[in-house]
Amino acid sequence: MNEDITRQLREAAEAHRPDRAQMLARVERGMAGPAVRHRARPFARSGTRVALAGLAAAGVLATGGLAVAAIVAAPSPSPSATVTTPATPSPAVSSPRPTSPRPTPVAPAPATTLGSSRPTPPTTSPSPSAGESQNGPLWSAGSLDSRSTIYWTQSNLALKTTQPLTSLTIEIRIVQTGAVKNTGTWQTLPSDDFTVTVQEADGALVYRWVLKPGRTVPAAGFEFAAQFNNGTAVRSAAGDGYRVDAQGSGGSASVRGGFVPTR
Template sequence: MNEDISRRLREASEAHQPDRARMLARVERGTSGATVRHRTPSIGRAWPKAALACLATAAVLATGGLAVAGIVRTPPPSDTPTVPAVPSPTGPSPSTSTSPPVTPPARASAPPGSTGPAPTGTAPSGSRPTASESSRVGSGPLWSEGSVDPHSNTYWSQSNVALRNSRPLSALTLEVRIAQTGGVQNTGSWRTLPSADFTVTVQEDGGVLVYRWVLKPGRTVPAGQHAFAAQYNHAAGARSAARDSYHVDAQASGSSVTDRGGFTQTR
């Protein structure tokens, strides 16, 4: 069945309006012809009319059914576009992992002030440095030794220099150099010789804290053993004295003598 026949059948089906009452009346007239003529027709003459009416009814119904079937068979075009399915990825989705931040350990705070002995003109009791045979440095009539005081602690330290001279000294300059290892600050100094005999200065020079004792003109250091000490705060923890040093210049009997050295840990 081509498109033209389908169209015609569809138009005929849509235009047709079957009249059931008329059809039944026609069938009745065909089957009751004897009443009109006031006589009973024979079976042979009435049968063809009834068969013809049935065939006409069947033709009308068949035509309508074909038209409906053509309409049903031809679906209307769809306005909804078909979207192809996109397959979902089968692999795991990438994830980005970050390392947890590393928290630095808490740093101990320094004490509110110096914990060492207060500076005085003479050595405090129990703080007098003692000499070690292995660290002694001698030059003629002058002998010296440097050490870190055993009373030093986590926040504060004291560096000692012990001097021994066999002859009186008419001139003396002692310099102690404490390396800046973090938080190094002057907290004082002392000596066993009279404070009025010396000019004392403390200053920072190129990352080094410098303590200097200078014997005033006309004063004399008698023969014997003497001590000098530099005190300072520093960053919390055990401080290394590997970069610390001292230097001694003196005059004895008209001759110049010089000593120098470092500081040993005594604890």
Template sequence: MTTQRDVHGELRTRLHTAAEAHEPDRARILARVERGMAGQGQAQVRSAHRATRPPLWSWTRIVGATAAVAGMLAVGGYAVASVVKGDTPAQQTVSASSPPAESPDATSRPPVSPRPTPSPGGGHQAGPSASPPKSPAAKPSPGTAPLLPVTTDEEEGPLWSDGSVDPHSNDFWAQSNVTLKTSEALTALTVQLKVAQTGGVSSAGAWRSPPEDDFVFSVAERDGFLVYTWVLKQGRTVPKGEWVFAGQYDHDRGGRDAHDDTYAIAGRSDGRQTVVGGDFAPHDDKDD
């Protein structure tokens, strides 16, 4: 036997199902409201002279129609919200990296040439430039290493040498490169670079292509020269090959004349001491 309660429950279930499946046509409902409002406006114009009904009646109908539409939209919106609830996509975030900060050293010093390519005939040619790590700028200190004898023999025994001013030198800063080639391993080595004091010359750093820990480095002012000295530590060796030692320095504004700059190299291999050296002036007589 079906009771009234069962009938009400079944009716309630059907109504819920219909409400969930219902998708209101909002455009059609709004069009009907607009047509109704337009028709009501025309009726008011036609009955303006006879006013058979009070004006309150027209607004009452409009308010009632609007309330009915609002109710239908609310029911449909509730059903749609119930269906799509929980389907909102997760928000996505996009991270943007900060622009890289420019290194302060990038503008303080021009790039330096780690491996000048000397001409076998003694010419002063420089190879491609790069930016090798620089040793900290050493302040002039009392010289402890003895000065090497001045010589113009750029090649002797297993040693070959060359001196050149780096092409990236400018009106305020310069770098002098001393290139050494050895055909034998060296058990002792001293490289000395002398930069003449032409005005405002002061050390701005130094570097070398062999391992830094293998050498004791010093820079000092002596007799009108800024002297850079690299001495191989006892027990260390320099393999055969090509090596570069470079001194960097500031100077007065303008082109600097390196005519009085010199270098000297003393190396030992197989118990034999060899000394080579030269200057940084162009060797036109050897290039011809």
């Protein structure tokens, strides 16, 4: 409905072409006249009034048409776009990484644990008077490893020879107290050069290393160890011992001794 009225007004305003000069001339002629007017007939006055009223109405219509045309022709204001300025992002603040002191390396626990058969090399060599023995080219010393506990023991045998050996037998005897149980052996010489056995005999757990035929032990120092569980009671090594029998170019030699605590 509103669009139809608007269209009609627009068409009327566009079709109307008022002659302003002619309208102004008529108004001026109507106003210019003798000061004393003769009484006109009522019909004449009425005609003049009608003419003036028509001119006024035409002027009004013309003015209104122009106004409507101006309103219709004027472009409707576009809605103002609201421009939102993006907020400047604040620089990301990275939280500092928590700094923790580098963990202090912890020394690994001894490899010899309860019931373990993993070989553990002797930690220290015994003093000259600790289970020491010497004969010919052989020198030996027996000691208890410092990492032994009331539950587990490692008996170490240090052996040195100044001459190559073509025959070597090492025997370590551990008194059986009722809870002694083998957990392994260890030596610095190649294990393939020896036949190693562990068995109980005459109330003792006997560890034996026998050099295989055709193998040779060079002149040097070596280590042998016997490992075993003790049980739950404190065990004394007073009855334990070792014996070494060897043969070389200079003849045979034997050493023997016991195991003393390491200082």
